[in-house]
Amino acid sequence: MSTRFRITIEDWDGDGAIRIPDQALQELGVDVGDSLYLIEEFVGTSxxxxxxxTPKIPDRVDELFGV
Structure with missing residues (x-):
């Protein structure tokens, strides 16, 4: 399942910051104080x-071979 949220980068004392909507946190099953990972992935060529x-998103090939 894939859910998309539009997130705006805000200024927080000169640093970029994002606010994660409550709905996104609920869908991930996390709360304030939990750790999350921001991972760079390619979807097609984007x-x-x-x-x-989790620190790494499993490769779909791994799922096919049960790795």
Missing amino acids: RCLVLSK
Whole structure:
């Protein structure tokens, strides 16, 4: 399942910051204080940032071979 949210980069004391909507946190099953990973992935030829509870998104080939 894939859910998309539009996130705006805001200024936070001179640094870029994002606010993660409550709905996104609920869908991930996380709360304030939990750790998340921001992973760079390619979808087709587009570079995307993915928010994940694991440090690496498994390769779909791994799923086919049970790795």
